[in-house]
Amino acid sequence: MSIDPIQKRSSVNGCRDIRQNSLGVGGRHRNTPPPNAKGVCPDNYTRFETSLSENQLLDELKRTQLSRRLIELAEDVGVKQLLTVWQALDCTEDEENGRIHVNFPRYSFILRFQRNQVIRTLVLEGKSNKFIQAHVADNLKMSISIRHIQRLRRSLKEKESACGE
Known part of the structure; x- marks a missing residue:
């Protein structure tokens, strides 16, 4: 039985046929090798790049309602530098409830x-x-x-x- 490509996946026939004909989705891939290491950043990690000026980026950051301390940090070290570090820290395993927890000593x-x-x-x-x-x-x-x-x-x-x- 072939499926109409427009048929909803949630329909009884659509789900059954997709499960039978598919190689799997997400965690059900059969022939996909496991990732190399748990919690490692993907290979496509890139540095933050934008055509906006430093002042435009800072204004944009202020509109995001980040904490005052992060805005001050962006002013001190530069917005692009802060965003580059932020992106690198985002790859940490210590993520909980949509937040990144990194412990720095004093x-x-x-x-x-x-x-x-x-x-x-x-x-x-x-x-x-x-x-x-x-x-x-x-x-x-x-x-x-x-x-x-x-x-x-x-x-x-x-x-x-x-x-x-």
């Missing part, structure tokens, strides 16, 4: 990491705790205790001794 996390890297470098150069404390205060505009420098110095020695064994 910005102070990276500042502390960079400060500790500077301190480790100065320790390896043989600088004194007082010199390191003054260097961090003058160049990084951060205060650091001698005790913290001693802890970093100790952890470096422990790593060196662990590597030497």
Whole structure:
């Protein structure tokens, strides 16, 4: 029995015939290989491109009623850059209720990491705790205790001794 292409799929005969003659739809594909990895962006991911000017894009974003913070971010880093990052984050598996949840540590996390890297470098150069404390205060505009420098110095020695064994 052939189906009239205009026949509604919800009709009794249409559904039965489509199921019998079709290779399947959606999750019922029989000969389609499974995707490579769960939650991976499709291969056709492209960067955001538009012919609108930055100001036109910003006006458009404001009309979408996004949060004030996202609008400020677009003003700070540029609308196209924000949209490019947004598109990349949209590929995360952590999507729930139409929202994207990405956890960022506080910005102070990276500042502390960079400060500790500077301190480790100065320790390896043989600088004194007082010199390191003054260097961090003058160049990084951060205060650091001698005790913290001693802890970093100790952890470096422990790593060196662990590597030497």
